[in-house]
Amino acid sequence: MDEKQPKRGGEPRRITDLGTLKALGHPLRLRVYGTLRVSGPSTASQLASQVDEAVSLVSYHLRKLAEHGLIEEADVQSEDARERWWQAAQDNLSFRHEDFKDTPEGAATHAAVVRSLIAYRREQYETYLAQQEAWGAEWRIAADQSDFLARLNPAELKRLNAEIHALVKTYEEQGKAAEAAGDTEGRENVAVHLASFPFRL
Structure with missing residues (x-):
């Protein structure tokens, strides 16, 4: 390692x-x-x-x-x-x-x-x-x-996940910066769980 x-x-x-x-x-x-x-x-x-x-x-x-x-x-x-x-x-x-x-x-x-x-x-x-x-x-x-249903190919699913991850990361960084500046009122830990996968009926 x-x-x-x-x-x-x-x-x-x-x-x-x-x-x-x-x-x-x-x-x-x-x-x-x-x-x-x-x-x-x-x-x-x-x-x-x-x-x-x-x-x-x-x-x-x-x-x-x-x-x-x-x-x-x-x-x-x-x-x-x-x-x-x-x-x-x-x-x-x-x-x-x-x-x-x-x-x-x-x-x-x-x-x-x-x-x-x-x-x-x-x-x-x-x-x-x-x-x-x-x-x-x-x-x-x-x-x-919530849950959503989309008809995607693998490349589109990969791009969707990357965009969601980037958006959540933006909010993570904004929250850290706000707390560092003293803006702590009303802030709590928030879990965001994502699962995206193909399936067939």
Whole structure:
């Protein structure tokens, strides 16, 4: 594995080796990694509280994620210098079927990790549905759950995805810039999930 991993805030990292994909694919590691992306630097004890697991178990999975450059040590955020702080090593990860299709193990691992991600995203949405009354009318009106049907060829689908990604990235950067300028009122974490795929009846 390349020793020079992109740092948080840099270019997205594309996972192409099976070991790293397996390391990420464990359901608890997905939750820990996702929590670090959202919450920022955290200790094992803080993460254990957020994912409702034992500190020793979370520490073990943090080490596994770190071995593959998925997370990295962060600057100490408290007065206790003995505490070990962790952060996601990059803002975005990607992995594609094409990089793992040549072996049965690779194809099976890729499919399993994608299914784990779908389950994790479904859990996020189910949590919102269970709590939506508490969010208030403004957030309920702003939130969306839609699906679309288009007749496209592969090139058009690829271009559509690229344009959607670029648009979401624009809003991500605008939000970061606004918060850096002190405009924090009313801002919350917002999950945008996209799945686009061909199908036949």
